[in-house]
Amino acid sequence: MSESVMxxxxxxxxxxxxxxxxxxxxxxxxxHYAMMEDTPVGVLGLAxxxxxxxxxxxTRDEDRFVERLLARYGDRPxxxxxxxxxxxRALARYFNRKQLGFDVRLDLAxxxxxxxxxxxxxxxxxxxxxxxxxxxxxxxxxPQGMRxxxxxxxxxxxxxxxPCHRVLRSDGSLGGYGGGLRAKAFLxxxxxxxxx
Amino acid sequence: MTAQGRAAHWLAKHGSELARHIRxxxxxxxMAADLLQETMLRAHRAAERLRADAxxxxxxxxxxxxxxxxxxxxxxxxRRALERHAREADAAPRPATDGRDEADRRLALWTRVxxxxxxxxxxxxxxxxxxxxxxxxxxxxxxxxxxxRANVYQATRKLRREVR
Numbered sequence: 001m002s003e004s005v006m007x008x009x010x011x012x013x014x015x016x017x018x019x020x021x022x023x024x025x026x027x028x029x030x031x032h033y034a035m036m037e038d039t040p041v042g043v044l045g046l047a048x049x050x051x052x053x054x055x056x057x058x059t060r061d062e063d064r065f066v067e068r069l070l071a072r073y074g075d076r077p078x079x080x081x082x083x084x085x086x087x088x089r090a091l092a093r094y095f096n097r098k099q100l101g102f103d104v105r106l107d108l109a110x111x112x113x114x115x116x117x118x119x120x121x122x123x124x125x126x127x128x129x130x131x132x133x134x135x136x137x138x139x140x141x142x143p144q145g146m147r148x149x150x151x152x153x154x155x156x157x158x159x160x161x162x163p164c165h166r167v168l169r170s171d172g173s174l175g176g177y178g179g180g181l182r183a184k185a186f187l188x189x190x191x192x193x194x195x196x
Numbered sequence: 197m198t199a200q201g202r203a204a205h206w207l208a209k210h211g212s213e214l215a216r217h218i219r220x221x222x223x224x225x226x227m228a229a230d231l232l233q234e235t236m237l238r239a240h241r242a243a244e245r246l247r248a249d250a251x252x253x254x255x256x257x258x259x260x261x262x263x264x265x266x267x268x269x270x271x272x273x274x275r276r277a278l279e280r281h282a283r284e285a286d287a288a289p290r291p292a293t294d295g296r297d298e299a300d301r302r303l304a305l306w307t308r309v310x311x312x313x314x315x316x317x318x319x320x321x322x323x324x325x326x327x328x329x330x331x332x333x334x335x336x337x338x339x340x341x342x343x344x345r346a347n348v349y350q351a352t353r354k355l356r357r358e359v360r
Binding site: 008011016024025062067070 | 200205219229
């Protein structure tokens with residue numbers, strides 16, 4: 001992106017933040033968001049802070065996603081932005097199988113230590129492989145905490161990027177998924193971890 | 197929805213591109229922030245009258261563009277008044293600078309654009325201030341590409357005729 005385009009984007013965002021501050025109580029650091037409207041698993045909403053990616057969520061549409069972000073971050077301006085183009089491209093490469101792995105900086109601030117540990121361990125399950133809730137719980141240092149691990153994975157704010165879809169029940173059944181079991185099965189087939 | 201809730205929702209979805217649009221028209225960041233704020237307030241006051249199926253984005257563009265062009269028009273008027281005043285007071289003529297000529301031409305252009313029919317006015321500002329392609333203009337205004345092209349064409353023709 002050229003210097004002048006970047007400068008224009010910054011200036012425009014500054015103007016939006018001024019308007020947010022004058023019209024609402026939102027005076028914090030802006031949170032950027034973008035949409036991916038037609039992926040094989042439906043509509044995805046993405047959001048990032050300056051520190052990294054904070055959300056990849058299954059959502060119905062842009063209005064719903066924006067309302068969720070506004071409700072969740074009461075003190076921050078929410079701004080639709082092409083700052084997330086890199087993540088969008090990475091996800092597009094994932095969906096058309098050009099590159100199934102991700103190299104994306106995450107911002108997991110605000111999560112509990114346990115949730116963060118579970119996500120960190122889950123992020124290490126390689127493409128094409130699966131793990132069980134019990135294995136993830138043990139590696140996260142809580143061998144008895146399978147249910148808590150399932151809940152932590154259900155709260156995974158960065159779906160697909162942190163591959164909670166690769167975590168299954170010990171009997172091989174799919175377990176649960178925030179984006180629905182069809183999406184979970186699709187992602188596993190897509191990665192070659194599940195028969196067609 | 198409350199005024200605050202609505203403003204937050206619109207600013208989140210459309211704020212950046214509206215800010216860019218206004219900024220390109222008025223070329224002044226402080227004024228652009230005022231105009232974006234005013235756009236939100238006007239939009240909120242008129243929101244009850246907006247049909248549920250109306251194109252929210254196109255509607256916000258309309259308000260923002262009209263406010264910006266009105267601002268430029270009054271700026272041009274002010275400038276003319278000042279110049280008249282200077283002439284009448286028999287002040288020494290200021291040396292004309294290129295920057296000023298450019299600004300004068302710009303104001304004169306937008307003042308004429310402001311008097312075009314609304315659709316032409318909107319399409320033309322997106323074309324020449326935002327430098328958008330016709331398909332992008334169509335997306336923002338919720339019309340067909342052919343309509344965007346036709347509106348820009350009509351607007352340009354009308355302006356040319358006036359200049360002649």
